[in-house]
Amino acid sequence: MPTSPSFLHRLPVLILLMLAAPASAQVGATASGTDAIEIPAADAQPAAVPVPDLREQLAACAICHGEHGEGATEGGEYFPHLAGKPAGYLLAQMQAFRDGRRLYPRMVYLMQYMDDGWLGEIAHWYAAQPAHTQRVESTALDAAARARAETLVYSGDPERGLPACAACHGDRLTGVEPGIPALVGLPTDYLIAQLGGWITGARSSKAPDCMADIARRIDPVDIRLVSTWLAGQSAAPGERPLPAGSVEPPMPCGSLTAAHDPAVTTEASP
Amino acid sequence: MNRRGIRWGRLALLLPLLAILLVGVLMFRAQGGFAPFKVPEEGSRPAALDDAQVEHGAYLARIGNCVTCHTTRGGTPYSGGRVFQSEYGSIHAGNLTPDPETGLGDWTLEEFRHAMRHGVSRTGPLYPVFPFANFAHLTDHDLDALFAFLGTLPPVKAAAPENVLTFPASWRHGAVLAWRMLFHRPRTQADDPSKPAQWNRGRYLVDGLGHCDMCHSGRGAMQSLPVEQYMAGGHITGLGWYAPPLDRISLERWDTAELADYLRSGVSRHGSAYGSMAEVIYTSLQYLDEGDALAIATYIKTIEPSLSRRARARNRGDLVTTGPASANGLLIYQNHCAQCHGDDGRGRGLDYPPLAGNPLVASASAVNSVRLVLFGGAAPTTEGNPRPYSMPPYVGRLADDEIAAVVSYIRAAWGNGAPPVSLDEVRALRRIPLD
Numbered sequence: 001m002p003t004s005p006s007f008l009h010r011l012p013v014l015i016l017l018m019l020a021a022p023a024s025a026q027v028g029a030t031a032s033g034t035d036a037i038e039i040p041a042a043d044a045q046p047a048a049v050p051v052p053d054l055r056e057q058l059a060a061c062a063i064c065h066g067e068h069g070e071g072a073t074e075g076g077e078y079f080p081h082l083a084g085k086p087a088g089y090l091l092a093q094m095q096a097f098r099d100g101r102r103l104y105p106r107m108v109y110l111m112q113y114m115d116d117g118w119l120g121e122i123a124h125w126y127a128a129q130p131a132h133t134q135r136v137e138s139t140a141l142d143a144a145a146r147a148r149a150e151t152l153v154y155s156g157d158p159e160r161g162l163p164a165c166a167a168c169h170g171d172r173l174t175g176v177e178p179g180i181p182a183l184v185g186l187p188t189d190y191l192i193a194q195l196g197g198w199i200t201g202a203r204s205s206k207a208p209d210c211m212a213d214i215a216r217r218i219d220p221v222d223i224r225l226v227s228t229w230l231a232g233q234s235a236a237p238g239e240r241p242l243p244a245g246s247v248e249p250p251m252p253c254g255s256l257t258a259a260h261d262p263a264v265t266t267e268a269s270p
Numbered sequence: 271m272n273r274r275g276i277r278w279g280r281l282a283l284l285l286p287l288l289a290i291l292l293v294g295v296l297m298f299r300a301q302g303g304f305a306p307f308k309v310p311e312e313g314s315r316p317a318a319l320d321d322a323q324v325e326h327g328a329y330l331a332r333i334g335n336c337v338t339c340h341t342t343r344g345g346t347p348y349s350g351g352r353v354f355q356s357e358y359g360s361i362h363a364g365n366l367t368p369d370p371e372t373g374l375g376d377w378t379l380e381e382f383r384h385a386m387r388h389g390v391s392r393t394g395p396l397y398p399v400f401p402f403a404n405f406a407h408l409t410d411h412d413l414d415a416l417f418a419f420l421g422t423l424p425p426v427k428a429a430a431p432e433n434v435l436t437f438p439a440s441w442r443h444g445a446v447l448a449w450r451m452l453f454h455r456p457r458t459q460a461d462d463p464s465k466p467a468q469w470n471r472g473r474y475l476v477d478g479l480g481h482c483d484m485c486h487s488g489r490g491a492m493q494s495l496p497v498e499q500y501m502a503g504g505h506i507t508g509l510g511w512y513a514p515p516l517d518r519i520s521l522e523r524w525d526t527a528e529l530a531d532y533l534r535s536g537v538s539r540h541g542s543a544y545g546s547m548a549e550v551i552y553t554s555l556q557y558l559d560e561g562d563a564l565a566i567a568t569y570i571k572t573i574e575p576s577l578s579r580r581a582r583a584r585n586r587g588d589l590v591t592t593g594p595a596s597a598n599g600l601l602i603y604q605n606h607c608a609q610c611h612g613d614d615g616r617g618r619g620l621d622y623p624p625l626a627g628n629p630l631v632a633s634a635s636a637v638n639s640v641r642l643v644l645f646g647g648a649a650p651t652t653e654g655n656p657r658p659y660s661m662p663p664y665v666g667r668l669a670d671d672e673i674a675a676v677v678s679y680i681r682a683a684w685g686n687g688a689p690p691v692s693l694d695e696v697r698a699l700r701r702i703p704l705d
Contacts, residue, residue, distance in 0.1 A: 060646045060660035099344030105704040113552040113650035118657060
């Protein structure tokens with residue numbers, strides 16, 4: 001019942017971030033066409049699906065996220081792809097919408113009366129679909145900007161106490177089972193909105209909330225820069241997240257220590 | 271949609287009138303006299319009798335749905351803070367955990383019983399969002415079990431935020447007293463010996479703990495619940511859903527066992543739960559034991575339809591029919607809806623609800639249908655329905671006039687015979703808060 005004006009929450013940060021567009025980035029050269037969103041043909045059967053087909057039950061989700069969770073863009077809004085993301089991550093996000101840690105009214109509305117058992121099954125189903133790892137945009141960055149972004153992503157910024165993104169998200173930025181999502185295959189605006197969400201509180205994860213700490217430590221100019229750079233990266237088509245245990249997170253994340261196996265279900269928490 | 275309430279402005283005019291002694295005294299007596307305001311100061315805080323009592327209390331708390339009103343989204347259960355919006359502002363439900371400062375930690379059993387029965391505690395007279403008129407029906411045995419259960423919760427220090435109300439609603443003692451004098455008529459309900467025990471049990475649960483009338487009854491002035499609109503159907507304050515009438519005629523299509531199943535599982539071949547009813551089933555009714563579910567179904571199927579409900583159904587002249595051709599509605603239906611609800615509108619088993627012959631679709635208020643088409647929905651997960659089917663949202667894919675056309679179509683088709691829905695109604699609902 002409490003209204004969650006997530007967009008309004010987010011607005012000031014978004015404006016701030018948009019205004020902070022670095023002089024060095026030549027935004028505008030957005031690729032469309034050949035290497036834009038890769039959506040599997042509607043009737044393409046995903047490779048071995050170890051879980052029952054939930055497409056009928058998930059008809060509502062398909063409207064925004066695509067029939068296999070391949071994602072979609074509509075009227076300038078991006079509906080994130082779910083396909084191939086780690087099941088534990090997907091489950092945590094759906095619980096976060098339901099339990100008030102991530103505010104996006106239309107998602108909250110659909111998640112609010114779903115228990116962990118069902119959300120776990122949904123998570124497994126989307127996780128089993130082909131991963132979407134191709135870049136969705138490419139914005140030309142000049143050499144200095146590119147170098148700064150690569151430093152942040154692969155080495156971090158010790159002065160700001162900022163660990164490398166790759167230290168958790170994996171060397172190829174494809175994420176790590178069971179709780180860390182890929183950073184490739186997402187558009188700039190979505191990435192900015194998520195990092196902004198951690199700053200405003202529209203998005204939060206279980207404490208200690210490592211991503212909130214990280215988002216607050218990055219300079220707003222760097223948020224835009226890193227997001228723009230990330231949106232231009234791809235991994236191999238269908239490349240899966242790294243297996244569990246592949247990385248040793250440089251700082252504690254509550255969402256990684258919490259029981260993450262969606263098969264282990266807890267009772268509906270109203 | 272707020273055609274019912276007199277506003278507080280008018281109450282301001284009424285207040286001096288109430289001061290006229292005689293009327294005042296009579297009304298004061300009618301709301302219970304002085305007794306409700308004598309909150310017991312002495313008393314004891316007995317330890318729970320045994321595990322069985324605590325377990326019984328936990329069950330009752332489920333059916334009374336204390337947790338839903340007394341918990342914020344994602345908050346610690348029973349620690350309070352949920353906000354209730356109305357035209358007068360917002361009211362917060364308090365902390366029911368046994369924290370001595372901010373919860374019920376230093377309450378005695380006597381004070382708890384008193385607050386539940388009379389709606390007055392050390393806080394003062396309580397706003398009627400708290401269903402004390404319902405809880406007044408509870409036996410000592412049940413109230414004591416509830417208190418014993420609440421006492422076993424881990425104490426949480428959490429003071430509810432201040433209420434934000436406009437004057438005079440903000441003046442707790444004055445406004446609630448005035449409201450009580452005007453509308454509160456304490457009624458205790460003895461079992462009706464001419465009826466079977468199951469029926470009596472059903473009525474005890476429906477009118478008492480279940481507080482079904484808080485949503486399913488029509489509202490009078492200032493959010494009151496006039497007896498003549500008992501279970502006549504009503505709009506839910508602040509949430510915008512419409513709860514349909516519950517009575518002998520509206521529930522004719524269900525047999526008792528089916529209805530009992532629906533209350534626990536949220537699905538049936540007559541329809542599935544959504545909106546506030548999905549919440550009630552998810553957080554509360556799914557935990558009903560079989561006997562109690564049957565008792566509730568038995569009772570609600572015998573309620574006589576209220577006269578005001580019939581009158582209201584006739585008075586639907588207020589709608590402007592900017593009606594787009596229904597041919598358009600049929601076309602949209604075939605393209606977007608028939609794949610699930612069927613060309614004949616009969617749905618598919620437990621998966622997709624029927625629209626043909628569904629009184630909710632043909633009901634006087636079209637808000638539920640419009641909202642589902644705009645924003646979609648899914649029945650709650652329950653043990654009986656662990657993988658609910660879902661209805662896709664159409665906002666953004668169908669224009670407002672197309673939504674008006676398709677909803678008008680399903681309201682009229684297959685003999686549903688309900689009047690069309692206006693474009694304005696669709697536009698107004700588009701802005702409704704979603705969660």
